[in-house]
Amino acid sequence: MPEGDTVWRAARDLHRALAGKVLTRCDVRVPRFATVDFTGDTVQEAVARGKHLLIRGGGEDGWDIHSHLKMEGLWHVYAHGEKWRRPAFKARCILETEDAVVVGFELGLLRVISRAEEDDAVGFLGPDLLGPDWDAEEALRRLREQPERPIGLALLDQRNLAGIGNVYRCEICFLTGVHPLTPVGEVPNLPRMVELSRKLLEANKLRTTRATTGQLRGNNLWVYGRSKRGCLRCKTPVALEQLGDRDTELRELYYCPHCQPRVEAPEATALP
Numbered sequence: 001m002p003e004g005d006t007v008w009r010a011a012r013d014l015h016r017a018l019a020g021k022v023l024t025r026c027d028v029r030v031p032r033f034a035t036v037d038f039t040g041d042t043v044q045e046a047v048a049r050g051k052h053l054l055i056r057g058g059g060e061d062g063w064d065i066h067s068h069l070k071m072e073g074l075w076h077v078y079a080h081g082e083k084w085r086r087p088a089f090k091a092r093c094i095l096e097t098e099d100a101v102v103v104g105f106e107l108g109l110l111r112v113i114s115r116a117e118e119d120d121a122v123g124f125l126g127p128d129l130l131g132p133d134w135d136a137e138e139a140l141r142r143l144r145e146q147p148e149r150p151i152g153l154a155l156l157d158q159r160n161l162a163g164i165g166n167v168y169r170c171e172i173c174f175l176t177g178v179h180p181l182t183p184v185g186e187v188p189n190l191p192r193m194v195e196l197s198r199k200l201l202e203a204n205k206l207r208t209t210r211a212t213t214g215q216l217r218g219n220n221l222w223v224y225g226r227s228k229r230g231c232l233r234c235k236t237p238v239a240l241e242q243l244g245d246r247d248t249e250l251r252e253l254y255y256c257p258h259c260q261p262r263v264e265a266p267e268a269t270a271l272p
C-alpha cells in the first residue's frame with residue numbers, strides 16, 4: 001500500500017530517469033488531458049510532496065504532471081524494449097527519453113497543471129515527513145488545532161503532516177502504546193509520536209519491505225494486518241475496525257486492546 005516512503009522512492013527513481021532529459025514521447029491517457037503533448041520539453045525534476053508526486057518540466061513557468069498513487073498506482077522505469085511488468089491497458093502516463101521509458105500504471109489521480117497551480121494542488125499539505133522542509137513544531141501545531149479528534153484519524157490527515165498512510169497510523173499508535181481513538185489532546189507524548197513517524201518513514205524509504213519491528217522477513221509489522229495472527233508482542237487478538245471521517249478515507253484500523261488500552265480521561269468535576 002503506497003505511503004510516503006513508497007512515493008519518495010518513486011520520485012527518486014523518476015528523477016534519476018527524467019531530470020535534465022528531453023522528452024521524446026509524452027502520452028497522458030486521461031480523457032481530459034489526452035491532447036497534452038510535452039514532447040521536446042526538458043524535465044527539470046521529480047519530487048514527492050507527502051503522498052503526491054510532481055514531475056516538473058518545461059522551464060520555470062512550465063508544467064507539472066501531478067499524480068497520486070492512491071491504492072493501486074505505481075510508476076515504473078524501463079529501458080527501451082524492456083517488457084513492462086504491468087499490462088499496457090493499465091498505463092495512464094508514458095514518458096520517454098532517449099534512454100528510458102517511464103510508465104505510470106493505475107494512478108488514482110493524474111492531471112496536468114501549470115507551475116502556478118502547484119500551490120493549489122499540494123499547498124494544503126502539512127509538513128512533509130520526508131521533505132527537506134520537515135518542521136515538527138508546525139506538524140504539532142496543526143495536530144493540536146483539533147484536540148478532540150481521535151489520534152488515529154489526525155495522523156492520517158495529510159493537512160496535519162504529510163506521508164502517513166494506513167499502515168503507519170496503526171503501527172505508530174501501537175509503538176507508542178496509544179489507543180487510536182484517544183483524542184489528540186489526551187495523547188501523553190505527542191512530540192514523541194511525531195518524531196517516531198519521521199524515523200519510521202526515514203528508516204523505510206530505501207527499502208521495499210516496510211518494517212516497524214526491525215525484522216524484514218516476516219513479522220515486519222506489530223499489528224497491521226494481524227487480525228488473525230494476533231499482536232506480535234503479546235499474541236492478544238488484534239482488533240479490526242474501520243476508521244475514517246470527512247477529511248480522511250475510511251480505512252481498516254488495527255490495534256492491540258492489551259498493548260494499547262483505552263485510557264478514559266478523568267471526569268471533569270462539576271463546580272458547585
Ligand SMILES: [Zn+2]
Binds near residue numbers: 232235257259260
Ligand atoms: Zn499486544
